Amino acid sequence: MPRLPHLINAPFTLLSHGRRLTRTGGWMALLGLAMAGPALADHGRSMPAQVPKAYVQECAACHIAYPPGLLPSRSWRNIMNGLDKHYGVDASLDAATVKQLNAWLQANAGTSKRMAEAPAQDRITRSAWFLRKHDDIAPAVWKLPSVKSAANCAACHSRADQGDFDEDRLKHPAGLEPRWRRAWND
Numbered sequence: 001m002p003r004l005p006h007l008i009n010a011p012f013t014l015l016s017h018g019r020r021l022t023r024t025g026g027w028m029a030l031l032g033l034a035m036a037g038p039a040l041a042d043h044g045r046s047m048p049a050q051v052p053k054a055y056v057q058e059c060a061a062c063h064i065a066y067p068p069g070l071l072p073s074r075s076w077r078n079i080m081n082g083l084d085k086h087y088g089v090d091a092s093l094d095a096a097t098v099k100q101l102n103a104w105l106q107a108n109a110g111t112s113k114r115m116a117e118a119p120a121q122d123r124i125t126r127s128a129w130f131l132r133k134h135d136d137i138a139p140a141v142w143k144l145p146s147v148k149s150a151a152n153c154a155a156c157h158s159r160a161d162q163g164d165f166d167e168d169r170l171k172h173p174a175g176l177e178p179r180w181r182r183a184w185n186d
C-alpha cells in the first residue's frame with residue numbers, strides 16, 4: 001500500500017468535523033451542507049461558507065478537506081475524473097457524488113493569476129505559490145515523522161482542517177529543532 005503513513009492524521013480530521021457538524025445543527029445538514037470556518041478575506045484560500053456534506057465525508061477521510069481555491073478548475077476536473085487512481089490509492093465515488101462535488105469544486109476553484117497554470121500532478125504542493133511560501137523550510141522538516149508529506153498541511157497549520165492557513169495559526173510539528181524554526185518565527 002503506497003503512502004499509508006500519511007493517513008495517520010485522518011481520525012483527528014474526522015473527529016473535528018464531526019464535532020462541528022453536530023454543533024451547527026439540523027437544517028444545514030438537511031440541505032446537504034456543512035458549515036466551514038469563517039470565510040476570511042485571504043485571496044480565496046479559505047473554505048467557502050457552504051461546503052457539501054459529501055466533501056467533508058468523502059474528501060476529508062484520508063487528508064484534510066483542501067479548500068477549492070487552492071487549485072485551478074482544470075486540476076479539480078482532472079482529480080475528479082481520476083479518483084480510481086488517486087495518488088496511488090482508490091478514492092472512487094458514485095457518479096452522482098462525483099458530479100455534485102465536481103460542480104462545487106469548479107464553482108469555487110482558484111481564479112487568481114497564480115492559478116493560471118495547473119500545477120504538476122494537480123498538486124497544491126507543487127504550485128509555484130506553495131513552493132514560494134514554504135521555501136524557508138529546511139528539507140529535513142518535510143521528512144519528520146510528524147510531517148511525512150507537504151500535503152499534510154495540518155502538521156504545521158493548526159486550523160488547516162478548517163481551511164485556515166494564516167501565519168498566526170502555525171504550530172511546530174513534533175521534532176522541529178530550533179535551527180529549523182526560522183520560517184515559523186518571521
Ligand code: HEC
Binds near residue numbers: 089123151
Ligand atoms: C482513500 C484515501 C483518499 C481519499 C478518500 C481521498 N484522497 Fe486525496 N489524496 C490521498 C493521498 C494518499 C494523497 C497523496 C498525499 C501525499 O502525497 O502525501 C492525496 C492527495 C490529494 C491532493 C493533492 C495534495 C497535494 O499534494 O497538493 C488533492 C488535491 C486531493 N487529494 C483531493 C482529494 C479530493 C477532492 C477527494 C475527494 C473526492 C480526495 N482527495 C479523497 C488519499 C485520498
Ligand code: HEC
Binds near residue numbers: 141155165
Ligand atoms: C512542515 C510544515 C508545513 C506544512 C506541512 C505546510 N505548511 Fe504552509 N506554511 C508553513 C510555514 C512555516 C509557513 C510560513 C512561511 C513563512 O512565512 O516563511 C507557511 C505558510 C503558508 C501559507 C501562507 C500563509 C500566509 O499568511 O501568507 C499558506 C497559504 C500555506 N502555508 C498553505 C499550506 C497548505 C495548503 C499546506 C498543505 C497542502 C501547507 N501549507 C503545508 C509550514 C507548513
